[in-house]
Amino acid sequence: MKHLSPKEAWTWLQAETERRRALGQEPPLFVDVRMEIESLYVGRPPGVENIPWYEYPDLTPDPERFAQAVAREAGAKDRPLLLICRSGKRTLDAAKALEAAGFTDVQHVLHGFEGELNEHFHRSTLNGWRHDGLPWEQM
Incomplete structure (x- = not known):
């Protein structure tokens, strides 16, 4: 498993998508492992597939x-995967489960979508996808 900061993950995702499409291959599968309601109402990166842990x-x-569920969506266990959750903790367990199931190219987003809690118990103030100003959408 590779640990990528949100900005590294976004850069990797774009470059790997372009590279794989040029080779006629499926782009990486970007998986949001949060519950569906979290993904919809809190926000999520564009193009992410919600498969809850x-x-x-x-x-x-x-x-x-x-x-x-990931295997059905990915189609092949060697397809690159990028996992995101709220704070980067669920993705660790999810990635370990995927590697144990035979997936060979798994990345996860450190600090997740909302990041760690600050001293006032607020997220998106210290780190995370949204904090770093990366693209996201909300229902």
Whole structure:
């Protein structure tokens, strides 16, 4: 697993997409592992595919189910993957599950979409995708 800052992840995603398209290959699969409601209402990077690591109401990860869902979307276990979550913590477990399931090229976004909490328990003030001014959308 590679650990990329949000800006590194965005640069990598764009370059790898261009490189793979020039070779006639599928671009990297960008996966948001947050619950669907988080992705929709908090915001998300454009072009990301939402495949939750866990979902409401049970909030319990099912690594096998998750890996199968990613495999269906990716089409091949050697397709590059970029994972993002709220703070960069869920993606660590999700990436480990994917590697255990045979995925060979997994990256995750350090600090995630919203970043770490500051001293006032607010996100998007210290680091993260949104803090770094990278493209995002909100429903």
